[in-house]
Amino acid sequence: MLDKPPDNPKSHGRNAGHRDRLRERAAIGGVDALPDYELLELLLFRSVPYKDTKPLAKDLLARFGGFEGIGAASHEAIEDAVARSLGYRPGKATRAIALDLQLIFDVTRRAAKEPASKRPVISSWTALLNYVRVALQHEPREQFRVLYLDNRNQLLLDEVQNRGTVDHAPVYPREVVRRALELSAKSMIIVHNHPSGDPTPSRPDIDMTRQVIEAARALDISVHDHLIVGRDGVASFKQLGLM
Structure with missing residues (x-):
């Protein structure tokens, strides 16, 4: 050689x-x-x-x-x-x-990240999907992230809360909400990936999302959506009627 x-x-x-x-x-x-x-x-x-x-x-x-x-x-x-x-x-x-x-x-x-960070995330659905797919679609291990938003739905911070194995990343609802308080966030979007490629929500995904929503609601913080990213696409809990 x-x-x-x-x-x-x-x-x-x-x-x-x-x-x-x-x-x-x-x-x-x-x-x-x-x-x-x-x-x-x-x-x-x-x-x-x-x-x-x-x-x-x-x-x-x-x-x-x-x-x-x-x-x-x-x-x-x-x-x-x-x-x-x-x-x-x-x-x-x-x-x-x-x-x-x-x-x-x-x-x-x-x-890809710039449009989501410079415009209101909720009104920039295409930019948001593009950003999360680029960030997570080919991650070999599960990663749990939270997009924290201000009262105008501007992105304050995209934070990796946890990294896990090929099929699990531990999530602590209280930590998710505590971080929102530190940032003075008014709302959030939960994002994680399925390295298997299939973005279909699992029962633990659904249960965890409900726990985060309940913890956030007690402090008047909204959870706009939970997006699961896989090679086969992006699943939205809101669109699926799961929240």
Whole structure:
């Protein structure tokens, strides 16, 4: 295996021609017209300057199941995939490529979060769903979060209350409400994920939600919804008539 890209002038020329043609297609037709692997190719051009990035793009999408899977993967997993695909020995070059990819997806996550944090959450349903899906859809372990809102339904804080196993994250209703009081929150939205992929609420999910609602009601704090995120979609307790 190689520590760095081979210095092959002929290969450089062929790749440069392909890169120019792909950039021109993107500029004329727009990036929306490109398939996923070509869009990822474009992103990888800067990280892998002299090697054909099409096989790497296809390998990454296949290994992680798409863009969201790549974005949720650990640095080590991405670096390993890059090394295997390019035939490099893990080292400075593979670390740099993995870091570049993580930076791209971290920027995407922050961009998805901005609309929910800058506008009233309740009136921005699409932005809210997009945010929670990006944040939790590919989490390998269950995570319990609370979006705390002010009296105008502006987001005060998105806080991870607990992380758990592949199928359970402990929840303490009193702690959820105590944190709302500390933040002077007037309402909240509960969010957690099902790593199994199926967002259907379980009986413990329903029971826990009712306990949080009762604890919050005693202090005049509203619970607007409980969202469960899975790879198959997002389930809303309010829409399902469970609250």
